[in-house]
Amino acid sequence: MTDTTFQEETIIRTSGSHNCGGRCIVKAHVKDGRIVRITSDDERPDTDKRPQLRGCLRCRAYRSYLYHEDRLKYPMKRIGKRGEGLFERISWEEALGTIADHTKRIMAEYGPEAIYLSYATGNAGKTSEQVWMRRLLALYGGYLDYYGTYSSACTNAATPYTYGTVNSGSSREDWVNSKLIILMGFNPAATIHGTNTAYYLKKAKEAGAKIICIDPLYSDTAVALADQWIPIRPTTDSALLDAMAYVIITENLQDQVFLDTYCLGFDEDHMPEGIPAGNSYKSYILGTGTDQVPKTPAWAERSTGIPREIIIQLAREYALNKPGALIQGFGPQRHAYGEQPSRSGAALAAMTGNIGIKGGWASGCGSPCRKQYVGSIPINNPCKAAISMYMWPLAIQKGTELGKREGVRGVDKLSANIKLIFNLAGNCLINQHSDTNGTAELLGDENLAQFIVVSDHFLTSSAKFADILLPGDNFMEREDIVLPWSAGDYVLFMNKAVDTVYECRNGYDWIRDLAERLELTAEFTQGKTLEDWLRFIVDETRKENPGFPSYEEFKEKGVYDWEYEEPAIAFKEQIEDLRHHPFPTPSGKIEFFSSRLWELDKPAEVPAIPKYIPAWEGPEDPLRGTYPLQCIGHHTKRRVHSMFDNNDWMEEAEAQVFWISVYDAKKRGIKNGEKVCIYNARGKVILTAKVTPRIMPGVVSIPQGGWWSPDKEGIDQRGCINTLTKYQPTPLAFANPQHTNLVEVAKLDQMEAEK
Amino acid sequence: MSKQIAFYVEQKHCTGCSACQIACKDKHNLPLGQNFRQIHAYEGGDFTISGNVVYQNTYAYWIPVSCNHCVDASCIAVCPSKAIFKRQEDGLVLINEKSCIGCRRCFAVCPYQAPQFDAANGKMKKCDFCQDLLQQGTAPACVSACPMRVLGYGELSELQKKYGDTSWVKGLPNTAKIKPAWVLVPHRDAVDV
Numbered sequence: 001m002t003d004t005t006f007q008e009e010t011i012i013r014t015s016g017s018h019n020c021g022g023r024c025i026v027k028a029h030v031k032d033g034r035i036v037r038i039t040s041d042d043e044r045p046d047t048d049k050r051p052q053l054r055g056c057l058r059c060r061a062y063r064s065y066l067y068h069e070d071r072l073k074y075p076m077k078r079i080g081k082r083g084e085g086l087f088e089r090i091s092w093e094e095a096l097g098t099i100a101d102h103t104k105r106i107m108a109e110y111g112p113e114a115i116y117l118s119y120a121t122g123n124a125g126k127t128s129e130q131v132w133m134r135r136l137l138a139l140y141g142g143y144l145d146y147y148g149t150y151s152s153a154c155t156n157a158a159t160p161y162t163y164g165t166v167n168s169g170s171s172r173e174d175w176v177n178s179k180l181i182i183l184m185g186f187n188p189a190a191t192i193h194g195t196n197t198a199y200y201l202k203k204a205k206e207a208g209a210k211i212i213c214i215d216p217l218y219s220d221t222a223v224a225l226a227d228q229w230i231p232i233r234p235t236t237d238s239a240l241l242d243a244m245a246y247v248i249i250t251e252n253l254q255d256q257v258f259l260d261t262y263c264l265g266f267d268e269d270h271m272p273e274g275i276p277a278g279n280s281y282k283s284y285i286l287g288t289g290t291d292q293v294p295k296t297p298a299w300a301e302r303s304t305g306i307p308r309e310i311i312i313q314l315a316r317e318y319a320l321n322k323p324g325a326l327i328q329g330f331g332p333q334r335h336a337y338g339e340q341p342s343r344s345g346a347a348l349a350a351m352t353g354n355i356g357i358k359g360g361w362a363s364g365c366g367s368p369c370r371k372q373y374v375g376s377i378p379i380n381n382p383c384k385a386a387i388s389m390y391m392w393p394l395a396i397q398k399g400t401e402l403g404k405r406e407g408v409r410g411v412d413k414l415s416a417n418i419k420l421i422f423n424l425a426g427n428c429l430i431n432q433h434s435d436t437n438g439t440a441e442l443l444g445d446e447n448l449a450q451f452i453v454v455s456d457h458f459l460t461s462s463a464k465f466a467d468i469l470l471p472g473d474n475f476m477e478r479e480d481i482v483l484p485w486s487a488g489d490y491v492l493f494m495n496k497a498v499d500t501v502y503e504c505r506n507g508y509d510w511i512r513d514l515a516e517r518l519e520l521t522a523e524f525t526q527g528k529t530l531e532d533w534l535r536f537i538v539d540e541t542r543k544e545n546p547g548f549p550s551y552e553e554f555k556e557k558g559v560y561d562w563e564y565e566e567p568a569i570a571f572k573e574q575i576e577d578l579r580h581h582p583f584p585t586p587s588g589k590i591e592f593f594s595s596r597l598w599e600l601d602k603p604a605e606v607p608a609i610p611k612y613i614p615a616w617e618g619p620e621d622p623l624r625g626t627y628p629l630q631c632i633g634h635h636t637k638r639r640v641h642s643m644f645d646n647n648d649w650m651e652e653a654e655a656q657v658f659w660i661s662v663y664d665a666k667k668r669g670i671k672n673g674e675k676v677c678i679y680n681a682r683g684k685v686i687l688t689a690k691v692t693p694r695i696m697p698g699v700v701s702i703p704q705g706g707w708w709s710p711d712k713e714g715i716d717q718r719g720c721i722n723t724l725t726k727y728q729p730t731p732l733a734f735a736n737p738q739h740t741n742l743v744e745v746a747k748l749d750q751m752e753a754e755k
Numbered sequence: 756m757s758k759q760i761a762f763y764v765e766q767k768h769c770t771g772c773s774a775c776q777i778a779c780k781d782k783h784n785l786p787l788g789q790n791f792r793q794i795h796a797y798e799g800g801d802f803t804i805s806g807n808v809v810y811q812n813t814y815a816y817w818i819p820v821s822c823n824h825c826v827d828a829s830c831i832a833v834c835p836s837k838a839i840f841k842r843q844e845d846g847l848v849l850i851n852e853k854s855c856i857g858c859r860r861c862f863a864v865c866p867y868q869a870p871q872f873d874a875a876n877g878k879m880k881k882c883d884f885c886q887d888l889l890q891q892g893t894a895p896a897c898v899s900a901c902p903m904r905v906l907g908y909g910e911l912s913e914l915q916k917k918y919g920d921t922s923w924v925k926g927l928p929n930t931a932k933i934k935p936a937w938v939l940v941p942h943r944d945a946v947d948v
Contacts, residue, residue, distance in 0.1 A: 198903060225770075
């Protein structure tokens with residue numbers, strides 16, 4: 001765990017445990033109890049087979065976060081109105097007593113479905129606060145659970161209707177075998193969607209792959225790696241993919257043998273029994289089905305903004321340069337009908353026969369098909385009800401009216417409205433959710449959500465809505481075990497680098513004390529310390545993984561890599577031997593047509609085959625007459641969602657600015673560096689404009705994650721995209737449509753003059 | 756030719772991620788406003804709109820820039836207190852803090868804005884190639900931090916043999932006279948084809 005280098009510096013091996021697409025080795029250099037420097041993976045050999053797990057700017061700047069003067073230091077209780085941000089210091093004793101009282105009362109009065117642990121990813125360790133609170137509440141009688149994520153809910157829901165699983169991703173090491181890589185809304189250079197993902201793309205390029213980026217933005221990844229940037233209007237990816245399918249079919253470039261062998265519902269000859277004619281994918285694409293509209297490149301250029309000749313070129317290149325990888329990021333699925341592009345992409349991968357082969361890519365969700373087992377803290381929630389993570393505002397207002405039609409799982413109908421919220425290390429209560437103004441009003445009503453507990457490092461926008469606000473420890477101050485969530489065959493041990501400061505506490509410590517107040521100490525702890533639990537996780541892991549090191553060795557090295565001879569190829573088994581390895585779908589095939597979706601009987605919004613559905617507040621919405629610009633909130637390198645928004649080093653590396661194209665700025669007389677007001681019917685944001693050729697005309701962006709900071713008139717002064725987003729769940733996943741917003745922009749001085 | 760240590764920048768694949776800038780800032784404990792390595796961003800081009808469709812001729816690229824320990828460094832020539840010197844054994848351009856009077860002439864003359872004024876002690880500071888790390892046989896902080904592996908270092912003549920002798924791309928000031936000790940593999944948009 002420790003090795004002493006020159007001088008008296010001790011180096012502690014750890015990793016970031018906050019939510020991040022990457023998971024890297026972080027080494028804290030500690031001197032006199034303080035971290036004096038942070039380095040990353042710079043000692044292990046940096047090989048092709050196992051590139052070092054190098055941290056990005058975010059963890060490297062952690063000192064400026066760890067020692068930030070605004071850190072929450074003591075437990076506090078609210079003294080002002082909810083959301084006002086006025087608090088008073090109290091003791092842990094009082095804080096936990098109050099939480100225990102409300103928990104007892106609400107459990108007794110309303111039952112477990114009134115207690116909600118909101119979506120929170122600020123601590124993604126195996127022993128985070130969230131884990132312990134789940135364990136405690138499960139023992140106390142249960143809690144209302146959620147499913148899905150704000151990142152990927154639509155593709156998580158939709159991809160299994162095609163493949164039967166979300167694990168449609170091969171290993172990134174395999175990209176060197178691709179002749180062509182198409183990145184649709186995928187920007188790993190900034191999102192760090194997997195440590196080294198952008199680096200693997202560079203290696204693929206060096207091996208000869210052509211890289212095309214389809215994105216409203218000329219992304220950091222595109223600038224560094226793309227041979228071609230194709231700007232596309234947000235929410236229209238399915239239109240582009242439909243038109244590519246049209247070109248491929250009409251030019252007879254599809255892999256017909258693949259389609260006939262592995263797929264259901266591509267054409268009329270391969271449909272499930274009992275479905276009326278004209279409902280196959282091919283009929284939809286050619287316009288011979290119900291809508292009688294051929295999905296030609298000319299049809300698609302109207303919505304996508306992509307010239308038809310480029311659509312034709314792209315379709316031909318993808319069909320003729322096999323193997324090719326059409327890789328979809330999560331951005332394109334965070335919109336009104338975000339379920340569709342995931343299935344449209346998978347359809348194209350199937351038509352070109354790029355599934356299950358080296359250098360191909362099955363598209364869709366793309367979670368790694370190779371997984372390893374790592375043990376977890378046991379949680380056995382007796383309450384079976386779960387809602388989509390995005391549905392909680394409705395569950396607060398009218399939970400008892402919500403049932404299966406609204407995506408409730410586990411029960412037919414909810415038995416209670418949400419009354420108690422635990423928001424532990426998360427900012428989805430306000431900031432990362434939709435419609436901050438509307439949500440603030442909802443949360444402000446103490447008759448609805450009666451009690452809100454928040455734990456965090458800072459007074460974030462969500463923390464302002466706490467009734468009791470608790471100061472959490474951070475990743476340099478605790479031990480834990482973390483896994484990469486997106487890609488990588490490894491697991492990391494986090495060693496504690498420095499002591500916890502002030503009255504900040506580890507989740508296990510204070511939730512154990514809460515367990516005592518609920519008379520569950522023995523059941524909750526099983527007599528174990530936190531270290532015992534970490535040993536338990538390692539023991540569980542070792543049972544399934546021969547060769548996994550002892551607790552001591554794992555802790556000492558800080559990392560364990562699983563060894564494999566070859567990169568994993570998603571659906572390789574199915575393609576090599578379908579009879580013995582059917583796809584995990586009802587038909588055992590790749591389902592262009594899903595009978596399960598057909599049976600939902602919501603064809604306009606949840607079609608049985610992937611379709612382009614024009615989004616409300618998309619490029620074809622008549623509301624563009626009033627609000628002509630599509631506003632998205634792209635991820636930038638400087639934050640993980642809302643984390644690190646308050647880190648000055650990050651502001652210096654990349655200031656929070658509003659992206660507007662040179663074209664749209666000129667029309668409005670906006671100059672680079674000027675203050676502008678971005679607005680729609682839901683809110684107003686004031687931000688400095690970055691006038692740039694790196695975003696397409698008609699589209700603007702407020703980089704997501706800025707902390708909502710309304711002034712007295714409610715005008716956001718920091719640039720929280722969700723001041724402008726609409727609260728409207730998507731039809732299948734009940735997910736967040738974050739990139740579906742129409743806005744107008746004006747120079748601030750002009751607006752003030754008009755007042 | 757005497758020894759000259761130099762940086763290598765595979766600029767064409769730089770994602771502008773700023774890990775180098777932050778690693779350097781952290782290593783050298785630099786306050787806000789000071790960065791010995793900085794990411795310079797360049798972008799341009801425009802759009803043409805025809806009916807519903809958009810054509811672009813956008814270009815963009817980054818150059819991660821620090822002191823380039825120039826062979827004929829202009830900062831040395833202008834320093835009135837002879838605080839800046841070129842070290843014989845490796846060609847590093849270093850500042851003797853004791854002699855520095857903080858007049859900032861080196862800053863004014865440097866095409867890369869490499870020397871930076873430290874308000875805390877009234878002296879100039881800049882990249883020293885992490886000479887403490889070099890002594891231990893490890894790479895400078897920025898180099899080992901680069902997630903894209905586009906930063907490297909080595910003996911200038913060897914780097915030139917391997918990667919060519921480009922030391923200038925579009926956007927940078929003309930530096931032919933001072934012979935900066937770095938080798939660039941340019942971004943497609945940063946050179947005239």
